[in-house]
Amino acid sequence: MNSALETAIEKLRRDGASPALESAFRRAFARVAAGESGLLFEADLTPVPTLPGMADAAAHRARGREALAHAVVIKLNGGLGTSMGLDKAKSLLPVKNGLTFLDLIARQVLHLREAYGIALPLLLMNSFSTEADTLAALANYPALADQAVPLSFRQNRIPKLRADTLAPVEWPADPEKEWCPPGHGDLYAALAGSGMLERLRAAGIRYAFVSNADNLGAGLDPDILGYLAATGASFLMEVTARTPADRKGGHLARRKDGGLLLRESAQCPPEETAQFQDIARHRYFNTNNLWIDLDALARFMEAAGGPPDLPVIVNRKTVDPRDPNSTPVLQLETAMGAALAVLPGATALDVPRTRFAPVKTTDDLLALWSDAYVLGADARLSLDPRRNGAPPTVKLDPKFYKLWPDFAARFPAGAPSLIECESFTVEGDIRFGPGIVAKGRVVLASG
Numbered sequence: 001m002n003s004a005l006e007t008a009i010e011k012l013r014r015d016g017a018s019p020a021l022e023s024a025f026r027r028a029f030a031r032v033a034a035g036e037s038g039l040l041f042e043a044d045l046t047p048v049p050t051l052p053g054m055a056d057a058a059a060h061r062a063r064g065r066e067a068l069a070h071a072v073v074i075k076l077n078g079g080l081g082t083s084m085g086l087d088k089a090k091s092l093l094p095v096k097n098g099l100t101f102l103d104l105i106a107r108q109v110l111h112l113r114e115a116y117g118i119a120l121p122l123l124l125m126n127s128f129s130t131e132a133d134t135l136a137a138l139a140n141y142p143a144l145a146d147q148a149v150p151l152s153f154r155q156n157r158i159p160k161l162r163a164d165t166l167a168p169v170e171w172p173a174d175p176e177k178e179w180c181p182p183g184h185g186d187l188y189a190a191l192a193g194s195g196m197l198e199r200l201r202a203a204g205i206r207y208a209f210v211s212n213a214d215n216l217g218a219g220l221d222p223d224i225l226g227y228l229a230a231t232g233a234s235f236l237m238e239v240t241a242r243t244p245a246d247r248k249g250g251h252l253a254r255r256k257d258g259g260l261l262l263r264e265s266a267q268c269p270p271e272e273t274a275q276f277q278d279i280a281r282h283r284y285f286n287t288n289n290l291w292i293d294l295d296a297l298a299r300f301m302e303a304a305g306g307p308p309d310l311p312v313i314v315n316r317k318t319v320d321p322r323d324p325n326s327t328p329v330l331q332l333e334t335a336m337g338a339a340l341a342v343l344p345g346a347t348a349l350d351v352p353r354t355r356f357a358p359v360k361t362t363d364d365l366l367a368l369w370s371d372a373y374v375l376g377a378d379a380r381l382s383l384d385p386r387r388n389g390a391p392p393t394v395k396l397d398p399k400f401y402k403l404w405p406d407f408a409a410r411f412p413a414g415a416p417s418l419i420e421c422e423s424f425t426v427e428g429d430i431r432f433g434p435g436i437v438a439k440g441r442v443v444l445a446s447g
Contacts, residue, residue, distance in 0.1 A: 004167040005029050008159050011168050015179075018193025021156045023306030024182070028332045031312045033166060038311050040267045042275050045253040047282055048260070051239065053350040057227040064226025069118050070206045073109055073220050076184050077102075077134055077213040078127035078155045084362060085403030089130035091213040092137060093404065095359070095368050096375050101213055102134065106141045107379035108219055115378075120220070121147040121205065124213070125155050125190060127181060148203035153194040158182045160319055163328040171319045171327070178319070184288075185334025188297065188307035201294055210290045210336070216368070216381045217357035218289045224349060225291065234296035235346035237337055238289035240353050242279040251282035252348060260348055261341035262286055266313065284348070286337045287356040300343055308342040310334040354382065354389075362407040363394040366424075369415035384419055393423040400429045 008029065012022055031038075057064075081090030091101040099107075109122045122144055126134055131152055138144055138151060145151065157179040159168035171177050182189075187210065191197040200208070207225060211218035228236045237260075239252050250264040268276040275281060301307060313333045320326040340346045359365050367373065372392050373381050383391055401407045413434035418424060421438040428446030 004161070004165055005033070008161065008166075008168045011159050015157070017156065018189070020189040020193035020301075020307055021158070021182075021186075024186070024189040024334075025158055025332075027306070027309045028182075028312045028334065029161075029166070032161075032314060032330065032332060036312070038267050039269050040253075040261070040263045041269060042272050044256060045261075045263070046256070048252050048254050048284060048348075051284065051348055051350040052227070054223065054352065057221075057223040057349060060226030060230040061223050062226065063230045064222035064224070065116065067207055067225050067229045068112070068116050068120065068220075068222060070204055071118075071220065071225060072121045072123055072149075072200055072205045072208050073105075074123045074125060074187075074208050074210040075105055075213040076187070076210070077124040077130055078181060078184075079214075080127075080129050081404070083360075083402075084407075085405055088133050089126075089213075090359070091130075092133060093359075093365070095216065095365065096373065096381060099375075100137070101216065101359075102137050103140075104216060104375075104379050104381070105213065106138060106144055110141065110143060111378045112220060119147060121149050121200075121203075122151060123149060123196070123200075124152045125184075125187060126152050127155050128157070148205070149196065149199050153190060153196045155184075155186050155190050156182055156193065158332065160317075160329040160331055163316065163330050166330070169319050169327055169329050174320070180331040181333075183313060183333030184336045185310045185338060187336045188301070188339070191297075192301055192307065197294060197298060201298060206293060206295055208292045208294055210292065212288055212358060214360070215288070215356065215358040217355045218287070219355075219378075219380050221355075224351070227349065228291045228293065231347065232293075233291075233345050233347045234293045234300070235339055235343045236291040237340050237346070237348045238287045238291075238351045238355060239284040239348050240287055240351055240356055241283055242285050244279065246285050247277040247279050249285050251276070252284040252286065253282060255341070259341060260346065262335070262337055264313070264335070267311070284350065287351065288337060289351070289355060290336060296343070296345065308339045310336075310338040310342065357381070357391075362401050362404065363396050365407070366396065366411070366415050367392055367394050367418065369411075370418035371415075372418045372421070386419060390422075392418045392421045394418075395423070395425045397427050397429070401426065 113120050160180050162169050209220045315331040318326040319329045374384050410431050416436035416438045423441045424438050425443045430446050
């Protein structure tokens, strides 16, 4: 295996990989080569019954407003939205009143700058595929460029490994397919390897709020920032209560030594599925909204000789995803939230579900398009108060609505009114015109 590792390292170096990425890759490779299962057993964990919440954070609001001058907003923007039929960043999709995710993110940051009189930087972790289009779109907001650091830094890429030998795969027909992203756990190596971590700290930036670009519920909250600063936590994860719809997703737990960790479904032994899915036992899941003390992160990485050593998620695919007969490969990924179990002084905060509103499908997008959500003066989307905190449930026939071009063609006048709609289900191929109002539980089926 050493020869396979060294071949992969040489390939990384030829690609210009930073020492931080090389360190992270070596650790991930070693975990896989050792056959690490990554399973976490109930006997080694205890549930987390309660956590501090927003009332606790609100007590530190004044501290948070002071810390705003030393904060940065980081958005993960490397995804192409391929599951929705896109070949560009998902953040460039229109989400409300013709405005894209990126428009709203930019306007939220500019609003905070004006409201608090701060030079709050916006920083996007882009991929090679999303950076050019993203920066072109942000050119519509020239005021954003007035900040101490660039608007973007790039996530890394690593070699796909042959499933049989762990050697880096070769695919001369399309060499770009020999590479894959290392998951959003790459955040730490990318910040350090790009020099962005030190640039931020040199500019007096200490606190980073990190979230997915497609989660418009995630805004920089001074109360949570104040809680981070006042408690001296190195890392804070926003979690929220699991519902029956979340039972198959990962959950928060506590190690026997008292530290917190995340357990994903792939880390659950099959015989413990019932306990894993018991939302009364394991109450919280990760929103992927994270707060990081950059000074603490820098100290940790200096002492550890590299980024946090995170559990590896092994994705088994073929080198050409569209060709099931192409060479089987392993793609090694890590999740940034897994640092909860690695960074000393890491903690979690119970936040409202409103801070978790990701758009993973066109079902989610239609709900945001509709009048069930309103756009505030601060450029944040929220449920209309008349919804009493309950979003409409949207289920569109994936055969006709899953892909963005098909979805957009069937809603040329925008979304129906869903303000009084509990659920909206479409079965078959239906095209929607203007002025449609849905109330109660609606099921539409084409003949």
